[in-house]
Amino acid sequence: MSEPRTQPSGLTKWVVTLPPTIFLLAFFLVPALIVVLAGFRETGEFGGLAPLPQLSLDAYRFLGGDVIYLEIFARSFLVAALTTLICIVLAYPLAWLIARSPKQRRDFLVLLVILPFASNFLVRIYAWIMLLGPVNLLYTPFAVIVGMVYAHLPFMVLPLYTNLEKHDPALLEAAQDLGANAWTRFWRVTFPLSLPGIFSGSALVFIPVLGMFAVPELLGGTGDILIGNLIKEQFLENRDWPLGSALSIMLTICVLLLAGLTAWGSKRGLHGTEAVT
Amino acid sequence: MKSPSYQRRLLAVVLPALLLLASLPARAADTLYLYNWNNYISEDTVQRFEAHCRCRLKQDYYSDNEEMLAKLEAGAVGYDVLVPTGNAVESLVRRNALREIDRARLPNLRNIKREFLDTWFDPGNRYSVPYATSVTLIGFNANKMQELGLPTDSWALIFEPKHLKKIKGRVTVLNSQRELMAAAMRYLGHSVQEHDPARWEEAKQVILRAKPYWAAFSNSTYIKDLAIGTIWVAHGYSNDMWRAQQDAAAAKRPFAIGFATPKEGAVLAVDNFVLHKSGRRPDLAHQFIDFMLAGENAADVSNLIGAGNPNGAATPRILPEIAANPGIFPPPAELQRLEMLRDFDPKLRRTLSRMWTEIKVR
Numbered sequence: 001m002s003e004p005r006t007q008p009s010g011l012t013k014w015v016v017t018l019p020p021t022i023f024l025l026a027f028f029l030v031p032a033l034i035v036v037l038a039g040f041r042e043t044g045e046f047g048g049l050a051p052l053p054q055l056s057l058d059a060y061r062f063l064g065g066d067v068i069y070l071e072i073f074a075r076s077f078l079v080a081a082l083t084t085l086i087c088i089v090l091a092y093p094l095a096w097l098i099a100r101s102p103k104q105r106r107d108f109l110v111l112l113v114i115l116p117f118a119s120n121f122l123v124r125i126y127a128w129i130m131l132l133g134p135v136n137l138l139y140t141p142f143a144v145i146v147g148m149v150y151a152h153l154p155f156m157v158l159p160l161y162t163n164l165e166k167h168d169p170a171l172l173e174a175a176q177d178l179g180a181n182a183w184t185r186f187w188r189v190t191f192p193l194s195l196p197g198i199f200s201g202s203a204l205v206f207i208p209v210l211g212m213f214a215v216p217e218l219l220g221g222t223g224d225i226l227i228g229n230l231i232k233e234q235f236l237e238n239r240d241w242p243l244g245s246a247l248s249i250m251l252t253i254c255v256l257l258l259a260g261l262t263a264w265g266s267k268r269g270l271h272g273t274e275a276v277t
Numbered sequence: 278m279k280s281p282s283y284q285r286r287l288l289a290v291v292l293p294a295l296l297l298l299a300s301l302p303a304r305a306a307d308t309l310y311l312y313n314w315n316n317y318i319s320e321d322t323v324q325r326f327e328a329h330c331r332c333r334l335k336q337d338y339y340s341d342n343e344e345m346l347a348k349l350e351a352g353a354v355g356y357d358v359l360v361p362t363g364n365a366v367e368s369l370v371r372r373n374a375l376r377e378i379d380r381a382r383l384p385n386l387r388n389i390k391r392e393f394l395d396t397w398f399d400p401g402n403r404y405s406v407p408y409a410t411s412v413t414l415i416g417f418n419a420n421k422m423q424e425l426g427l428p429t430d431s432w433a434l435i436f437e438p439k440h441l442k443k444i445k446g447r448v449t450v451l452n453s454q455r456e457l458m459a460a461a462m463r464y465l466g467h468s469v470q471e472h473d474p475a476r477w478e479e480a481k482q483v484i485l486r487a488k489p490y491w492a493a494f495s496n497s498t499y500i501k502d503l504a505i506g507t508i509w510v511a512h513g514y515s516n517d518m519w520r521a522q523q524d525a526a527a528a529k530r531p532f533a534i535g536f537a538t539p540k541e542g543a544v545l546a547v548d549n550f551v552l553h554k555s556g557r558r559p560d561l562a563h564q565f566i567d568f569m570l571a572g573e574n575a576a577d578v579s580n581l582i583g584a585g586n587p588n589g590a591a592t593p594r595i596l597p598e599i600a601a602n603p604g605i606f607p608p609p610a611e612l613q614r615l616e617m618l619r620d621f622d623p624k625l626r627r628t629l630s631r632m633w634t635e636i637k638v639r
Contacts, residue, residue, distance in 0.1 A: 043623035062627065068634055129498060133507050136446075139493035217452065218498065222491050225637040236343040237454060238630045240623070 032252075039245035049241055059246035069230075073250070076226040080209040083148040087156040087205050088198060090149070095160035095197075096190075099167070106165070113157050121151065125218050132219070139221035147215040155204040163197025164190070195265075203262045207255050227251055307332035309561040312356040314548070315340055317409070318569075319581040326568050332561055349374065349553070357556030358565060362546050363617045366405045367398040369551065375404045376552040382563040385570030385590075392612060393547060393587035397619075405549035406566055409578050410585035412615060413456050413544040414604055416499070416518035418509040420532040421447075432464035432539045435512055436483050441490035447509040449502065452494035454633035455618050456544060457484065460512060463542045463616075470619045474628050481632045485639055494637075500524070503534050514546075515604050519583025536604045542614035545607070547587065579605075 039059055042050040063069050098109045116124060128147055132138040137146075167190065175185045213228030227247065234244030309330070311318075315338045323334050337356070339345040342365040349356075349369075361369060369375050380386060380402075389407060399405045415434055422429050425443045434440055435448055450457050459469035461480035471477065492508065500517050502508035504524035511518075518536035525534045550566045552559060568574055572590030579586045579595045585605050586592070592600055599605055607615060621629070 043626070062631075066631070068631075068638055071638055072634070129501075133502070133505075138507075221493050222488050223637065223639075225634070229637075230634065233454075233633075234630070236341065236347060238626055238633075239343060239346070240627055240630060243627065243630070 035245045035248055038241050039249050041242050043240050043242055059242040062243065063246055063250070069247070072225060072227055072230055073254070076210055076228070077254075079144065079148065079226060080206045082145060083152060083209045084156075084202050084206045086145070086149045087153055088202065091153060091156035091160055091201065092194075095157050095164050098157075098161050099164035110158070110161065113154050113161075116154070122214065122218075125151070125215060128219060138219065141221070141224055143219040143221075144216050144224050147219045148209050148212065151212075151215065152205040152209060155208075156201040159201040159204065160194065160197040163194050167193055199262050199265050203259060206258065210255060211251060307561070309334050309358070309558055309565055310356045310556065311336045311565070312345060312359045312553075313338060314360055316582060317360060317548075317578065319577045322569075322574055322577045325574065326565060329568060330561060330564050334565070354555035355557065356553045357558050357562040359551050359553050360408060360548050361405075361551060362548050363396065363398040364620045366549055366551060368620055369553075370399065370404055374554055376554050376556065376559060377403050378406065378552060378566075379559075379563060383567045383570060385567050388570050388572060388575065388588050388590035390587050390589045392609075396547070396617075398617070399549075405551045406570065407547050407549050407587040408569065408575075409548050410587060411546050411548075412515045412538050412585065412604060412607060413451070413460065413513070413546070414515055414518070414536055414538045416503055416511045416513055416521060416534060416536040418503065418506065418532050419535040421509045422535075429535065429537055430540050432460055432541050434510060434539075435491075436461060436464050436487045438486060438490065441487060444509050445490045446492045447507075448491045448511070449493050449495040449499045449508050450491055450512040452496045454629060457494075457512065458629065458633070459544050459616075459618060460539075463539070463544075466541065469544060469616045472621070472625065474625065477629060477632060481636060484636050488636065488639070504528065504530070506530060506532060515585065516583045519599070519602070519605060523583075538604055538607060538611060538615070540614075542616065545612075545615035545617055547617065 038049060040055050040057065042054050042056055042058060044050045094113075098106055098113075101109060125147055128143070128150065129138060132143050132146070137143055171189055171193075172185050175189050180188065210226075211228045211231075213226065213232045216224045216226050216229055231244050231247045231251070234240045234247060238244075307330075309332055311334060313336050318336070323336075327334055339348070342362050345359065345361065346365055346368060349359075350372075359369075366375075383406065386402075386406065393407045393410075394402055396407075415429065415432070417429050417434070419429075421444075427434060427440055427443065435450060441448065450460075458477065458480050461483045462469050462471060462476065464483060465476070465479055467476050467480070495502070495511070495513075497517075499508060499511035499513050500521045501524075503511050503518070503521040505528075506525075511521075515536060515538075518534065522534040522536070525532065550569065552562050556562055570588065572588060572592075573594055575586060575588035575591035576594035578584050579591065579599055583599055583602075583605055585607070586595065603611065620626075
């Protein structure tokens with residue numbers, strides 16, 4: 001404790017990083033591999049999987065030969081994109097307001113944003129059933145979007161706030177001195193600087209929405225099925241693990257592609273920032 | 278942060294915790310583990326059993342058979358008793374997951390009505406003892422139905438556009454491929470255990486024709502929706518309809534909830550006690566099942582949730598309004614028209630799942 005050390009020693013590094021590494025290997029990588037393998041196996045007679053030696057492309061062939069599954073993927077992406085967009089529009093002013101409020105009040109405001117997490121997610125969705133039922137909006141695509149936006153809004157506010165808070169007010173003053181009006185100051189200074197926040201917020205919203213099944217199940221009508229529901233159905237009601245696994249893998253690949261795209265995008269955003277500063 | 282005193286403090290926290298963990302199994306010696314449906318055994322019954330056996334009854338819950346089967350298949354062990362529905366019993370027997378019942382230890386088995394013994398899913402009751410039943414039927418807002426002059430004794434109410442026109446957006450059906458397609462099959466006069474995909478295709482057409490009039494696929498929210506009056510007709514389970522009926526009456530709503538088994542026939546679900554092979558206390562498990570077979574204990578589940586009861590000795594102890602309800606206790610003649618769901622081979626399962634996806638998307 002006498003002299004400050006910035007580089008942790010070899011042992012500390014191992015002690016600190018080993019548990020999470022083991023955790024991720026055991027509970028993320030291994031199950032993921034099991035799912036990949038399950039996608040190539042055949043369904044057992046009474047659910048589950050047939051004995052190992054039989055491997056087949058059946059599940060993928062079944063999915064590939066049918067536009068209906070493509071349609072559900074497309075629809076899920078549309079819902080996720082719409083949810084993300086609405087979240088950006090709603091979260092931006094809020095995050096900006098919090099970032100611009102007096103320092104001693106900011107933590108309190110952030111606390112208010114995450115306060116809904118104190119109650120259970122399903123309870124909050126049930127609350128929407130109570131709210132939307134009497135006005136005849138329950139069981140509609142609108143209700144699904146409302147539920148999705150509601151559930152994910154904080155995930156957009158927080159990264160945006162973290163980003164906006166760091167902006168140097170001097171930049172805006174300088175822009176003003178150079179004759180930029182309010183809109184130009186926002187569009188040419190604040191917005192480009194906030195792109196990394198928008199990107200990470202979008203990733204935090206878009207990806208979970210893609211796999212969400214509870215919201216469409218509880219708030220959606222007769223046509224509101226998303227990939228999440230389809231996957232859940234294969235594993236539970238239909239007991240078709242290979243098909244469910246194949247769908248999960250396809251979804252995971254889509255998500256990974258998107259995450260890659262976002263990472264690339266936010267890097268570009270950062271470069272843009274450097275150009276401005 | 279790496280001072281030795283910190284490490285010592287960490288040990289001081291972790292070691293006692295580990296010791297505590299190690300001591301737990303010793304205290305759990307006389308415990309029966311029951312893997313049960315939510316709210317499927319009354320608190321009273323549990324307490325009486327615990328006093329009777331001088332042991333503890335610990336429950337884990339599931340909300341559908343598939344959830345339970347999936348968990349067991351994934352390797353869950355240590356459950357002494359499960360409460361699967363008929364088709365799930367068959368599936369568990371085929372997978373060699375169940376322990377045979379020792380009937381000599383179940384003198385109260387004689388209380389079970391004969392029509393619930395020796396069923397196709399467990400000939401001779403080698404593995405299972407029936408506990409409670411439900412019928413998948415139609416629940417409705419009785420006042421609205423009378424007002425609109427709609428028939429409540431037929432699946433036509435949820436499948437025929439000429440009726441549905443009057444109640445558009447006020448109908449929910451179960452979000453269950455098996456149950457909804459079974460209802461359509463019965464409406465068409467087919468068996469729910471049919472193997473011919475062409476017949477199922479007909480059922481799909483019936484469903485697609487009716488779907489634009491439905492508000493939602495709902496597995497649980499219909500109880501509340503019926504009780505508060507936002508939904509007028511729901512396809513669902515008899516015990517849920519009973520609940521909605523009670524809720525509406527308790528809230529003094531200006532309408533009553535009714536439910537009836539359609540005349541074309543419907544799905545009957547029989548839930549059974551079975552012994553899982555991984556259970557450590559078959560002795561307690563037998564004791565529990567025999568206790569539950571006694572009339573006064575068997576009656577509790579009917580009075581608690583409005584479940585049908587295969588136990589003859591329970592009948593006198595069941596509230597008369599429940600025991601006399603034909604939706605909960607099908608009269609013998611009606612029992613002939615009820616069918617149980619049966620599992621299909623993987624190929625037909627996938628075909629039906631494809632039809633179901635199409636139903637959801639179109």
